Amino acid sequence: MSTVLAEKITRRYGDRTVLHELDLAIERGEFVALLGKSGCGKTTLLRALAGLDPVDGGTLEVPQRRTVVFQEHRLLPWWKVWRNVAIGLPRATARAKAQSALEEVGLADHADAWPVTLSGGEAQRVALARALVREPELLLLDEPFAALDALTRIKMHGLVRDLTRRHRPAVLLVTHDVDEAILLADRVLTMREGRIAAVHEVSAGARERGSAPFAALRGTLLGELGVTE
Amino acid sequence: MSTTAIAGPVTKAATGATPPKKRAVPYRTISWIVPALLLLAWELLARSGVIAPEVLPAPSSVGTTAWHLTETGELPHHLWESLQRAAIGLAVGAGVGLVLGVLTGFSKLAEAIVDRNIQIVRAIPFLAILPLVMVWFGVGESGRYFLVALGTMFPIYLNTVLGIRQVDPRLLEMGRVAGLSRINLVRAAILPGALPSILLGLRLALTNAWLALVIAETVGAPAGIGFMATNAREFLQTDVIVLVIVLYALIGLTTDLIARGLERRLLAWHPNYAPSGGRK
Numbered sequence: 001m002s003t004v005l006a007e008k009i010t011r012r013y014g015d016r017t018v019l020h021e022l023d024l025a026i027e028r029g030e031f032v033a034l035l036g037k038s039g040c041g042k043t044t045l046l047r048a049l050a051g052l053d054p055v056d057g058g059t060l061e062v063p064q065r066r067t068v069v070f071q072e073h074r075l076l077p078w079w080k081v082w083r084n085v086a087i088g089l090p091r092a093t094a095r096a097k098a099q100s101a102l103e104e105v106g107l108a109d110h111a112d113a114w115p116v117t118l119s120g121g122e123a124q125r126v127a128l129a130r131a132l133v134r135e136p137e138l139l140l141l142d143e144p145f146a147a148l149d150a151l152t153r154i155k156m157h158g159l160v161r162d163l164t165r166r167h168r169p170a171v172l173l174v175t176h177d178v179d180e181a182i183l184l185a186d187r188v189l190t191m192r193e194g195r196i197a198a199v200h201e202v203s204a205g206a207r208e209r210g211s212a213p214f215a216a217l218r219g220t221l222l223g224e225l226g227v228t229e
Numbered sequence: 230m231s232t233t234a235i236a237g238p239v240t241k242a243a244t245g246a247t248p249p250k251k252r253a254v255p256y257r258t259i260s261w262i263v264p265a266l267l268l269l270a271w272e273l274l275a276r277s278g279v280i281a282p283e284v285l286p287a288p289s290s291v292g293t294t295a296w297h298l299t300e301t302g303e304l305p306h307h308l309w310e311s312l313q314r315a316a317i318g319l320a321v322g323a324g325v326g327l328v329l330g331v332l333t334g335f336s337k338l339a340e341a342i343v344d345r346n347i348q349i350v351r352a353i354p355f356l357a358i359l360p361l362v363m364v365w366f367g368v369g370e371s372g373r374y375f376l377v378a379l380g381t382m383f384p385i386y387l388n389t390v391l392g393i394r395q396v397d398p399r400l401l402e403m404g405r406v407a408g409l410s411r412i413n414l415v416r417a418a419i420l421p422g423a424l425p426s427i428l429l430g431l432r433l434a435l436t437n438a439w440l441a442l443v444i445a446e447t448v449g450a451p452a453g454i455g456f457m458a459t460n461a462r463e464f465l466q467t468d469v470i471v472l473v474i475v476l477y478a479l480i481g482l483t484t485d486l487i488a489r490g491l492e493r494r495l496l497a498w499h500p501n502y503a504p505s506g507g508r509k
Contacts (some may be wrong), residue, residue, distance in 0.1 A: 052406070074400055077499065078496075087404070087407045087417065105293070
C-alpha cells in the first residue's frame with residue numbers, strides 16, 4: 001500500500017495541460033526527488049499532492065497528515081519561533097512539542113526569538129521543524145534549499161537526510177539541483193511535458209559525491225534535462 | 230552615456246559597503262532647541278510690547294491663565310467634556326470602520342455592497358455636512374458624536390481593507406497547509422498582518438477626531454474646550470484662545486504618542502517598529 005498514489009492525474013490552466021495523465025507512487029519511508037526544467041509541471045504536481053491546487057482528472061490518494069516546506073520559510077513574523085513551529089497544534093502540548101522539534105533541528109535556544117532575527121538557514125530549519133512536528137506521513141519539499149548559500153545547503157542536506165531517516169515519512173523533493181537529488185533520494189524522477197519521463201533508482205554507491213556511479217547518474221540526468229556539460 | 234551607466238551600480242556598492250552611520254550633528258538637541266528659541270523670542274517680543282497682548286499674549290501669560298483656570302476647576306471640566314466626546318465618537322467611528330473594513334477585506338459580496346458607497350461618501354469633506362448634522366441632531370451631544378464618528382470611520386475603514394489586502398498570500402497558504410481553520414487563519418495570519426495598517430488608520434483617525442471636535446464644539450456646545458475658545462472670543466480673551474489652541478496641540482501630541490506606544494507594543498515583531506530598531 002503506497003502512501004501516495006496518483007493515477008492518470010491531469011491539470012490544465014486554460015488550454016495548457018500542465019499535468020498530463022501522470023502516474024506516481026511513493027512508499028512510506030521512501031525519498032523521491034523530482035527533477036525537471038522550469039515550467040514542466042513539477043511544482044504543480046507538488047501543490048496537487050499538498051491539496052493546495054485541485055486536479056482536473058484522474059485519481060489521487062494522499063494521506064491526511066502531510067506538510068510542505070516551501071522555498072521561502074513562510075514564518076509568521078509576529079509569532080515567536082516556537083509558536084510558528086507549533087502552529088495549528090492543540091494548545092496543551094504545543095510548547096513541548098515545538099521545543100523538541102526545535103531541538104531536532106539544532107535550534108532549541110532560538111525558541112523565543114523573533115523570526116526576523118534568524119539567518120536564512122536557521123529560518124529554513126525552523127520551517128523544517130514546523131513540518132516535522134506534525135509527524136507527517138507525506139513530506140513535500142518545494143525547492144527548500146534553493147535560496148540558501150552553498151555551505152548552509154550542504155548542512156541542510158545532512159539534516160534532512162537524518163530527520164527523514166528517523167521519522168520515515170514519504171518524501172517528495174522538488175528541485176533544480178541534480179547533485180542534491182542524487183545525494184538525498186532513493187529514487188530520482190525526471191519530468192517532461194506533464195509526465196514522469198524517467199525513473200532512476202539511486203544505488204548506495206552513487207551517493208558518494210565524485211564516485212563513478214555518481215558521475216554516471218549525474219550525466220544521465222543532465223542529459224534527460226537537456227543540459228550538456 | 231557610458232559613465233552614467235557605470236556610476237549607478239558603483240555608488241550603490243559604495244553606500245552598501247559602509248553601514249549608514251548617524252551623522253555627527255546632534256539632531257535631537259537641535260530639533261528641540263530651535264522651537265525653544267522661537268518661544269523665547271515670542272515671549273520677549275510680547276513683553277517688550279512689539280506684539281500687543283490683544284493680538285498675541287506672551288507664553289508666560291498663557292501659562293498663568295492656564296494655572297488660574299485649573300485652580301477654578303473650569304479648565305479640567307471643559308477638558309473632560311471634550312475628551313469624553315472624542316472618546317465616544319472615536320469608539321463608534323473606529324468600531325464601525327473596523328467591522329466594515331474586515332467585512333470588505335474578506336468578502337467580495339460585502340465589498341460589492343459596501344465599498345463604492347463609502348468611497349462616494351468619503352469624497353465629501355466630512356466637515357462640510359456640519360449644517361446637515363445640526364438640522365438632524367440639533368445642538369445636542371449626539372450630533373457631535375456623529376461628526377467625530379464620521380471623521381474617524383473612513384481612515385480606519387480604508388486602512389483595515391488595505392491591511393487585509395496586503396497580507397502575504399504565501400503565509401495564508403502555509404496556514405492552510407498547517408490545517409488552520411478559517412477563524413484561526415484570521416487570528417493567526419490575517420489580523421496581525423493587517424495590524425500595522427490598522428494602527429496607521431487609528432493615528433489618522435485621531436487627527437480627524439480632534440478636527441471634528443474643534444468644529445463641533447465651536448457651534449453651540451454648552452461645554453468643552455472649543456466652547457471655551459468661542460466664549461473667550463466674545464470677551465476678547467486672547468490668552469484663553471491661545472491656551473485652547475495649545476491644548477489642542479498637546480492633546481494631539483499625547484494621543485499620537487499613545488498610538489505610537491501601541492504600535493511599539495503590538496508590533497514588537499516588526500523590524501520597523503521594534504524599540505531596538507533605532508528609529509524615532
